[in-house]
Amino acid sequence: MITSDTNNVASPLSAYALRQLIRMGDFTRNTSGFAQGCVQGNIVILPKDWAGDFLQFCQFNPKPCPLIGMSTNAGDFLLPELGQDIDIRSDVPGYRLFDNGVLKQELTDIKHLWRDDLVTFVLGCSFSFEEALIADGLEIRNISESKNVPMYRTNIACKSAGRFSGETVVSMRPMLAKDAIRAIQICSRFPSVHGAPIHFGDPKLIGIDDINTPDYGDAVTINEHEVPVFWACGVTPQLALEQTKPPFCITHSPGKMLVTDIVNSTLAVL
Structure with missing residues (x-):
């Protein structure tokens, strides 16, 4: 089992292989330095009637909330455009459950909480650009x-x-x-x-x-x-959630990201 107490010994793992470990509960640590070359994402999951406001919040604040993907329809828990067999209910190492803006619980699986009205947002994560900094000889x-x-x-x-x-x-x-x-x-x-x-x-x-x-x-x-x-930072929405107080929301735990199959270099702007 790979836990939060281990070093980055698993960094050669592919994004798909890492997600499988996460799904089985065998990887519970933060994802910085793992599945190098692949885009990582912050997660926000909201009821459909709150999704429009949050989408606009992302559009108005692209630095902390750069949107790289979202579910096509309410209730969708698979995100095929972001990677092979991604199931947002189980493929993140840590989740946070918010009730009226108050953090209620940290979990490693949210299948039992899933509802047909939920919309998933995936926001770009700074872990993705760390690879480019390291490649240039900068220490992270x-x-x-x-x-x-x-x-x-x-x-x-x-x-x-x-x-x-x-x-x-x-x-x-x-x-x-x-x-x-x-x-x-x-x-x-x-x-x-x-x-x-x-x-x-x-x-x-x-x-x-x-x-x-x-x-x-x-x-x-x-x-x-x-x-x-x-x-x-993509934890910005969690602070907004505390102030806005939607009745139900799920996010990633800080540092524990969704690792996608998207290649970091494809996001580079020349």
Whole structure:
């Protein structure tokens, strides 16, 4: 069994093979560094009567909520356009169940909760561009330290849409200033997975008081002369859910993504 306590020994696994392990309950950790080359996605599942507002929220806020796929019809739990035999009810390592905006439970399977009125949204994830940064010789600290990426709530407001509003959540990777500039250049080519960073330097300027205490994920080492580099993060909808309070919603657990068969390089913009 592969658990959250193991190192990234399974990174050569294909996306399909990784999803099969997840479905069987044999993989329960965060997915950063696994199925390299494949797009990973954040998940939001809502009742149909809330789906229109959330779709507009994604369209208004493409940096934190870059939409890469959604179910064709309410009640669909298979996502064939994103990968072979993807079943959204069982192929994510961790789910969160929200009731009126309150986190009620963390689960590894949601088949018993599935309803015919549910619509699935898949949003691009920063884990996808990490491959391009590593290929350019940049260290990704959460991968080298085998941790979940640190994520923080900020004071950066999202554009409201219907019933949805909230502030942006960011993920952080520490880098030397010259590497941060290179990361901006590289990630600008991947707008479907959050694109370029939205801030680097003083975290207090975006409402983060303690960089060593992330709101989600794990703290990582920040070495001398490094600056924190912040990307808009797909956990942003979870903060919006807390404020908007839909009666029922399921998301992924932070860091535990849907791994698709889409190749990262196909999302690059020249």
